[in-house]
Amino acid sequence: MSQVITGDKYWEDRVAFETEGARHEHINDDDVLQLNQFDGLPYSSRFYTLLKERMDLPVWKAKCDFMDKLANRQFVIVSGTAKTGRSSQIPQWCTEFCLSVQYQNGMVVCSQVHRQHTVDLALRVADEMDVNIGHEVGYSIPLETCCSGDTVLRYCTDDMLLREMMSDPMLEHYGVVIIDQAHERTVSTDVLLGLLKEIALQRPELRVVLLTATHPGPKLLNHYRTAPLIQLEEVCSAEVVYTGTSHKDYFCSALRLVLEIHHSQEEGDIVVFLATNQEIDLARDILCREEADIPPHLGELLPISVYPGLAGSLPMTGEEEGRCRRVFLTSSPNEDLFWSVHTLNFVIDGGVQKRSVYNPRIRANSVAIQPISRSQAESRKQLVRPTGKTFCLYPEDTPLPSETRPHILESDITSTVLFLKRMDIGGLSHCDFMDRPDPECLMQALEDLDYLAALDDDGNLSEIGIIMSEFPLEPQMAKTLLASCEFDCVNEVVTIAAMLAAPNCFLIPRMEMRLEASQRHLKFQHPEGDHFTLINIYKAFKQNQQEPFVSVEKWCQDYFLSLSALQTADAIRSELTDILRRIELPVSMPSFGSKGNTLNIKRAxxxxxxxxxxxxxxxxxxxxxxxxxxxxxxxxxxxxxxxxxxxxxxxxxxxxxxxxxxxxxxxxxxxxxxxxxxxxxxxxxxxxxxxxxxxxxxxxxxxxxxxxxxxxxxxxxxxxxxxxxxxxxxxxx
Known part of the structure; x- marks a missing residue:
């Protein structure tokens, strides 16, 4: 490896250059302009403005240390909360590292857990690097890719990176792989962490960086025993107020606190962490009713529902800021979702979350309300400004679990097993799990794949199993889509698959509107059942899209349907159709409504x-x-x-x-x-x-x-x- 990256000297000089450049607020034409090392163009004045902000981040003090460890160690762990700058700065420095050896070992990829956070980070980093999004910096999320041949830093969701490994099992396109939000322990992240250990043995030039929001637990440290840990300085914590509220009473206590804060006239938005979507809906209804009785001089109180896992960003426009107090009601476990809400001054933490625990014996999820982990609690405290407050609606001595329980121990892993079987075909036969899946869940997954004819007599993927793994669907729906090719009903079944893969298209309005919503939904009901009803809804959506004088947005509002969910379903349907054509499977002509077609859909x-x-x-x-x-x-x-x-x-x-x-x-x-x-x-x-x-x-x-x-x-x-x-x-x- 070149001497230029083997010690601190290069990076100290680089930091000195950036520090000096940041002092210049204006650059005259007579000055010698510094050229952007990524696109060869002169830096803009905005680059130096943002550079000043970046240098104030806690992560900046660790740059030389990080770059030295990255040059000399294959694995590096960096721990820091949302506002330390770990997710935006570390990937940029890794890109500088790859550039210093002319990308001989590949580019940089940074995996994220949540799709909207992936897009937000890519946009922010492209701005900081003074390059165009989609060129030097890009992103890939399900159904959307914004990259080019010039991309040297790519943000993507962890499931997208896993699917990329099906065609590039050794990730040879990348010199540095960054796994962000490793503390969330999603199934895809855990699989990546296991596979990367195997890949690293075969690719000694590869660098792997793990980013966590809190101090990594003993399991992660033991899994990568030789990896150095860089602990970033935490930002100044705001005041934390604990209450003696029991878990049963946190909902009412949270709403009372919202109203008390608003009546106190202290400035700033509020985020309320609840447990379920039902609680979000109920809290929104209650706050909307209470808002009508608030005196005008106190200003408007605007409750905003933020559902976990749904497409779209937080509805927070500049016009709303300052005119009213926004109350973000969420059950999302992703605290980083709110890192860019600069007006956030209050966090109300119920201290509980909804967890779906899969039971392999009955092939179903059991929903339980459980305490959040200590790492989640600490992340939520870091969201507010130093002048703000965090209200923890539980006693300070509450025994919270130290770490978030891995999803791989609580989820249906049939799709994961199908993927790992596919990876065996690609030459990768081992996954060193940090927490190995429950044997009963593993046996159930293998049994289900066998029932679906995805495995041959030797336990390897059959031809059907290989084709099933091509689709970003659960194995049962992938098998349904394959069966539809034989029963000549692909056009209809691909619509069903897309509608079920997208978020729920039915909107649940305020309490007083729910009867009307149910009556509007009756228009789409099909006598054969809900799968056929979904086809009716999609067909009506596409028909209204094509009408020249009809607003599809208003149509969705009138029928209490989610426009974003239907647009997502439309995109998924296009992707599935493209996959069918790529692997040369037949796509039938639509014949929805005929007796034979109805029977064939049921068979599929x-x-x-x-x-x-x-x-x-x-x-x-x-x-x-x-x-x-x-x-x-x-x-x-x-x-x-x-x-x-x-x-x-x-x-x-x-x-x-x-x-x-x-x-x-x-x-x-x-x-x-x-x-x-x-x-x-x-x-x-x-x-x-x-x-x-x-x-x-x-x-x-x-x-x-x-x-x-x-x-x-x-x-x-x-x-x-x-x-x-x-x-x-x-x-x-």
Missing amino acids: LLAGFFMQVARDVDSSGNYFILTHKHVAQIHPLSAYGTKTPKLGLPEWILFHEYTFSEDNCIRTLTHISPEEFIQMAPQYFFYNLPPSESKDILQNMLDKGAEHYKAKKIKKSPSIESIPEVTASCIIQ
């Missing part, structure tokens, strides 16, 4: 979701789930959940989602017949179902079908017979 759905079938055991909406004998009810937002005369309750249904929690509901369901289930379910899956009355009914039908088939064979000649409607399996299996 059953090809992927035969493990999610239930039967109404008492004709009152109590659905017995065949795989684990639990009884559930239909979610109220379902077409059948409304119990309208238009749609009676079907006896047999296929459902997309089941959550074993307080509501114990099945969501997105379609009416099927037992004959269709028998036809599409693999025989060995059917025989592995636990004993029940429902299974006896199916077995009786299967036996009668077999006797009828034998009788027909005796009467007919021994020529090859066509497969009858009631069989134990389907060709696609």
Whole structure:
């Protein structure tokens, strides 16, 4: 490696140049202009203005130390809160490192957990580097890529980086890989952390940088025992006020605090951390009602719902700032989402969060309200300005967990196992997990992939499994999409897949508008069920898009539908269609509404979701789930959940989602017949179902079908017979 990057001298000189340049507020034409090392153009005056701000960040003091460790060590860990500048400055310095050796080992990629944070960081860093977004600095998030051949620093979500490894398993395009927000321990991040250890052994020139918001826990430090740790100085903490509120009372206490702060007339916006989306909706309704009674001289109180995982940025425009006090209501675990809200002066922390814990025995999530970790609590305290306040709605001595529990221990890992099987094909056979998945979850994932015909007799990916891994979908939906190619209903099934992969398109308005919203949604209901209703909604959306004198935004508002969710579904549909064409699978012409098309859509759905079938055991909406004998009810937002005369309750249904929690509901369901289930379910899956009355009914039908088939064979000649409607399996299996 070149001597220019082996010690502190180069970086000390570089910092000295930047420090000197930052002192110049104006550059005259007669001066010798410094050229931007990334695009060769003269630096603008804004570069030096932003450089002054960057030099005030706590991370700046660690630059020489970081660059020295990056040059001499393969792994480096940097710990610092949201406002220390770790996510914006470290990637820039890594890009300088790669530039110093003329990108011989590749470019820089920085993974993020949340898509909007990915875009925001890329825009900010491009501005600081004085380059154009999409050129030297770019980003890649699901359904959107803003990069070019000139890109030397790319921000991307962790799942996008994983998918890139399917075609580049050794990440040879990159000289430095940065894993930001490693403390959140998402499934994709954990897989990346495991795979990068293996890649680093085969690529000694590769550099891996791990960024965490709080001091890394013992597991991360033990996983990378030789990696040096750089702990950034924390920004000045604001005042922290603890209360004796119990977890049961935090919701009312949070709303009372919001109103007290507003009546005190202290300046600044507020962020309230709640546990669930339902609490966000209820808090918004209550604050909107209370706002009507607030005296005008106190100013407007504007509650803003910030749902986790939804596309789009925070609705915070310059026009709103100063005119009113914004109250951000969120259940997002991503504290960094609010790092750029410079007017934030108050944080109200309920101290609890909603966690979905996957149970492999019943193939369903159980929702539990749990305390946040100490690292989350510390991150939330750092969000406000030094003059602000953080209200912790729990006693100071509350025993919070030290670390966030890894998602890989609580999630359905079927998609992850499919990906790792695909990586075996690419020549990478080992993933050194920081926390290995639960053996029961792993066995269930392998069993499900086997049922879906994604594995061959040796446990490797079959041809079907390889094709399934090409789609950014859950394995069951990927199998459904493949089956639709055989049943000539691709056009409709790709719409269903896109609508289910996108955020929920149904808006839940304020309480007084919910009856009207339900009545508007009735227009789209399809007698066969919710999957078909989603097709109706998408078709109506596309039709209104094409109308010259119709505002699609107003149409969505009138029918209480989310425009951003429908636009996301449209983009997902285009991506899925492109993948189908790339791997040369047929895309059928639309024939929605015909009897044959309806039957074929159900067959395709059953090809992927035969493990999610239930039967109404008492004709009152109590659905017995065949795989684990639990009884559930239909979610109220379902077409059948409304119990309208238009749609009676079907006896047999296929459902997309089941959550074993307080509501114990099945969501997105379609009416099927037992004959269709028998036809599409693999025989060995059917025989592995636990004993029940429902299974006896199916077995009786299967036996009668077999006797009828034998009788027909005796009467007919021994020529090859066509497969009858009631069989134990389907060709696609």
